[in-house]
Amino acid sequence: MNATTITSLTDRLGSRALPEDHLAAATASLDLHQACAAAGLNLSALPGVEQPGQVDIGSVSPQTAVALTRMIRRTIREALRVSERLRAAICAHELDMPEPYVHRGQIVLGEIPLTTADHLVALLGGPQPDPDVELAYWPEAQLLIKRLCQAFKQATRGGFLDPQFYPDCLRCHSDAVLACGSIPVVTARRLARALERQLRAAA
Structure with missing residues (x-):
């Protein structure tokens, strides 16, 4: 599943067809996915399958983890x-x-x-x-x-x-x-x- 899948899912069902926490997870997943893509981070954020209503970022490479750590530290x-x-x-x-x-x-x-x-x-x-x-x-x-x-x-x-x-x-x-x-x-x-x-x- 990618960002297109997330948006098409909400488009087909409509925001009212999704439970509130599931919709929040889909929206947050899309935002995080797009932010990571813009930053050049190889990280796929998706709505949780085993835990609906949560955001699943899965496993990332050490290089992605290091880059993400640096970005977070810059903000703090x-x-x-x-x-x-x-x-x-x-x-x-x-x-x-x-x-x-x-x-x-x-x-x-x-x-x-x-x-x-x-x-x-x-x-x-x-x-x-x-x-x-x-x-x-x-x-x-x-x-x-x-x-x-x-x-x-x-x-x-x-x-x-x-x-x-x-x-x-x-x-x-x-x-x-x-x-x-x-x-x-x-x-x-x-x-x-x-x-x-x-x-x-x-x-």
């Missing part, structure tokens, strides 16, 4: 640059954080230890707690989240962060963390700038 080039810039700033501050990475067009921050989150608050200009406070206790952890969100919002000019607190787990021997999720590229760029300013100020 700025996000990749920002994630690398943020990673460099995090490493320069020696923050105990996972390396940020790009997923679904956003920058993933991942899970941050509570002491690291507290240090991040200080770097972003937020208030610090009593040094004797045990951050892993639930009330103190909630206050830490509030301080982090406020400092993050101010440092990124309105950026939104929604950390989730996961306490110590005796069963799996894991320490308490804040799962910070992902943030938009523009917010990640502003976060990187804020951390870079602290580096320059400390130099």
Whole structure:
């Protein structure tokens, strides 16, 4: 089946004769097929046979996979640059954080230890707690989240962060963390700038 087959099928039956999800799959298949052909990619996108309502792209050659990877990376080039810039700033501050990475067009921050989150608050200009406070206790952890969100919002000019607190787990021997999720590229760029300013100020 090719692009002509897809269009002739919808022409013969009419759009109302196809279930909505099947019609969506046929339309998406045609769009993807034409885009790949225009880009010189040897990839045949077809409406699914075994899974109606889905788009089947089948197997592709390594060369096609490499070319497709390059095209996708070009579209997220700025996000990749920002994630690398943020990673460099995090490493320069020696923050105990996972390396940020790009997923679904956003920058993933991942899970941050509570002491690291507290240090991040200080770097972003937020208030610090009593040094004797045990951050892993639930009330103190909630206050830490509030301080982090406020400092993050101010440092990124309105950026939104929604950390989730996961306490110590005796069963799996894991320490308490804040799962910070992902943030938009523009917010990640502003976060990187804020951390870079602290580096320059400390130099």
